[in-house]
Amino acid sequence: MKLQGNEIDRLNQRQIVKHKQQFEYISTQIPDIENILNKISAFNITIPSWALGTGSTRFGRFSGGGEPRNLEEKISDVGLIHALNKSSNSISLHIPWDIPENASSIKDFAAQFDLHFDAVNSNTFQDQSNQKLSYKYGSLHHVDIAVRQQAIDHNIEVINYGVQLGSKALSVWLSDGSNFPGQLNFRRSFENTLDSLQKIYYQLPDDWKIWIEYKPYEPNFYSTTIADWGQSHLLASKLGPKASTLVDLGHHLQGTNIEQIVSLLLMEGKLAGFHFNDSKYGDDDLTVGSINPYQLFLIFNELVEGMDAVGLDHANSLGWMIDASHNVKDPIEDLLQSVQAIKIAYTQALLVNKQALNEAQQNNDVVMAQEILQAAFRIDVSVLIAEASLRNGGALNPIECFRKLRLRENLIKERGINTIATGL
Ligand SMILES: [Mn+2]
16 A cells, blocks of 8 residues: 555645644754754664564464555555655565565565665574474574574575665574573583674675674573673674674663663674664563653663764664564554654754763763753654654654554555464
């Protein structure tokens, strides 16, 4: 399904007078507002192909109807999201859940929605039906070289798909680890992983990157072979300049200071980018900003400060992607909420008075440092994001637009009520 531009315009017109009043007011409060709007406009967040269907837990799955039945329909859903918010101009594929059978026609199809392909994701955390050897005891770290080779070959196959689609990065998350003490020799496990990653690294095209994700536990509950940013960074450093560390917000133990990790990885030039989500307890995959929007703001504050310190372009230097799974929400609405939350945190971070914060830090003025940060966090920036969307032809309020245009009802009519998307 493809949205007609005038459908969005028609709804925007109903709210335009109120919006303009609000925008005029905030324009008087914020210096250099055009520069801020340009940055908001340029900032896009990749949608993963596995987030367009209703997610499941290990207890059940409750499909919402009208879910995409194939890759084309997933691309078309991302196209809808992008038409509404003008902030989601790329899609990230997971192989083998979404194999592009004919890559050039898939690429052309995506281009019709102004979409391109971001990082490709490999999967060695589950066995596929046609697979020769099992990943029950891991993949790239496995004690058996034949299993490692199978996993290496899979990653190279994923790179090849990515090359055909115009992707520029391979994203690797391993579930490798152990469930019980004594099960693994940690050193050999790390060395095997490094050796396997090196074999994949050598196959990367010149202009490609490899992003190494970490996670402290689950599905293994005693050790994980790439458990934290230190282990990921150690691997990335040994691999070379094309390798860096990917931060998934849900992949930390409770209380971890993620913003500090981000700051130091950026300083070292080893931050690949993000998998955005939110969590209350563990890898909960909740909507971005739904639990702890202040933490998200603090992360963006470090990102903006750290990228500006080394002259990195905010929009294109790092990978920005959502990695979440939704049990009870409409997946498209959920993704619109997540993108909005990311843009809010980013915009608030742009509005931090950096000079004043730096002075407060230099003077050990702890109270003023907190005042400065929280002053930016408390600004309602939604009107700025709406203005950027409006200027780009998107909706003033994407979720309201999705509902008023009855887009889910139309998708159910087109695809049926009992559809289940491939993926999580
Ligand atoms: Mn992730």
